Amino acid sequence: MVDTQLPVTVDECEDESCALPSSYDDAEAAHEALAAAGWTDGLPVRLPTAPAVRRMLEPNRLEPEDGLGRLPPVWGEATYGRVAANAVMAGCLPEYFPVVLAALRAMQDERFNMHGVQCTTHVVAPLLMVNGPVRARIGINSGHNCLGQGARANAAIGRAVRLAMVNIGGATPGSLDKATFGHPGKFAYCFGENEEESAFPPFHTTRGYRAEQSTVTVFPGEAPHNINNHSSDPMELLGAVASTMATLGNNNMYVSGEVMVVLGIDHAKLLDEAGFQRHNVQEFLHERARLPVGALRTGGMYGHDVGRNLWPKWVDRRDSAALVPIVRRPGDIHVAVAGGVGPHSLFIPGWGTRAVTAEIMTDGGAAA
Amino acid sequence: MRLEDAIRDFQLVPPIDPRVTEQRRMAERPTDLAGLRVGLLDNRKANANVLLTSIGGGLEERYGAGSTALFEKPVFSRPSPEHLLSELERFDAVVTALGD
Structure with missing residues (x-):
């Protein structure tokens, strides 16, 4: 707690009457x-x-x-x-x-x-x-x-x-x-993002920016969860990612919002060689990162927001076996590529709100 | 070294907005609820409305509150919108609750 009157402007901080101590x-x-x-x-x-x-x-x-x-x-x-x-x-x-x-x-x-x-x-x-x-x-x-x-x-x-x-x-x-x-x-x-070693176009080009622009994307995220997968089969790899995503403890299963998947460069290369583009990855994960209504009812957050229809309209809430996707749309799964060599990717659950991308401006307003 | 001396001696630019360290005080409590209008603000988490309705009933029956009225925040994770806050200003006291 501060109980002193603080200087407000930088000018006020530069009071010439004092000498800067040197010790x-x-x-x-x-x-x-x-x-x-x-x-x-x-x-x-x-x-x-x-x-x-x-x-x-x-x-x-x-x-x-x-x-x-x-x-x-x-x-x-x-x-x-x-x-x-x-x-x-x-x-x-x-x-x-x-x-x-x-x-x-x-x-x-x-x-x-x-x-x-x-x-x-x-x-x-x-x-x-x-x-x-x-x-x-x-x-x-x-x-x-x-x-x-x-x-x-x-x-x-x-x-x-x-x-x-x-x-x-x-x-x-x-x-x-x-x-x-x-x-x-x-x-x-x-x-x-490791654009240089990524098999996919830079993330910011999916958000309306050109590759030569510099941007920062802010994502409301939990800590990263590692996915260690040595498979050479793209379906097995993405299946493991989807399994890591669809869990009862994360917010997204109940409030949707957005999630982030950061593929390691090796995993991205494997997927690219198998013919997967970014949107195919998003579609696969949206299809597979799902939990049944019956399981979600026992998950401790059921009832919080389900009444607000944050799940997709087409989920039949009466059917215990009906599958609920982790987010509403494939595009709400952000897929980026980063890191070094190694058979690892990351899943970063969200909080429920959205990522925002902004251009990085220098020189009082010019683009970086 | 006292903070003000550090600021003066090193010409430090305070990294804070002073309102961050201002003491925030709770609103003054009424000493008697007799005849007062009490607003109840539900943050829309599960069961907040159940808790508040029960408290509202108790305030009327046991403490003589004149009337109570229940309001809901549209989304629990966002601040109450201005129009809701101005509506609550018309009450003599407001009780809010987090459900769960």
Whole structure:
């Protein structure tokens, strides 16, 4: 809790009457003060000094007092200066900043329901997937261990978004973020699609963008569930993916919404060689990732939303054997390709709301 | 080091919107419900309406509330729309509940 009057503008922070201390111990003590104020994610941060904030904004030709508007649930004002302070703390380089802004902008879209994602008891966190030339330019990892540690861009961008969600949106754990558990992706959850080694067209081209545009897609997701499959038969492979998807504990079986399947490059290659295109994969999974009404009645969430007709109209709810697909349409199963070599793919259950894709703009508005 | 000293000495740009740390207070409670109009807000999760209807009955019978009326949020995962909130402002008190 902060009971002091904070400076509001970056100008106010640059009071020339004080001299910047130079000792390492002073910097450590300042860091401890930020941690004690609850402004960090628990890990050490870089100090968001006014000069560092200026260095984040100036190459991007952004003014500190302009911004993205307000972030829920407390509707804090996301000025560029404030978002930049969070990006500095997270370890971002200035060239990462447009990705952070695009992700937050995408999350402000109604279809994502940022208010709900911030406050729910569910485990959900926004997964950021980056497409286009910006990945190579700023070093976003889309290959081996792309959802693990090790790449500064992945780590710092994901972390900056989370810090802004808490420090500006106000979703403080246990207070307005009511997550029963949360998951490790709430520290940082960002990767690139491996377009270079993908057998399918880049994901963002399925969302109305050109391959040469750079985008970030925000998806309200659980932690990834691995699918280890060494089969050379595409039906067996996709059957295993579908089996992993259709389970009683995920939200989607009851509220539909959207889910994400990230195929490893080897799995995608196998499917491509068998003649499967992305839409065939989506159709197969929509056909096979289903549970019977009778099983769903015993699943503990039955009755919540079934009355709102979130299942497809054609499911006969009176028939215990009638099969309910995990989402309403094949297109609600997002299929991307990422990672390195190995017989693995990922299933990422959703929360119930929709993914949103936004273009990454640099230079005060030009495309990245 | 105190936070204000860190901010001053290192020229730190606060990463927060001050409203994040503002103390949010609960609405003032009426001391007596006699004759008051009480709104009941159902978040639309399972059984919230059952719980609220039962509480509403109790408030009328045991505490003399003048009347109660039940409202529903359209979708439990989204905030109440403005028109619903302005409708609830006409009541002397509102009780909400999460079902499950």
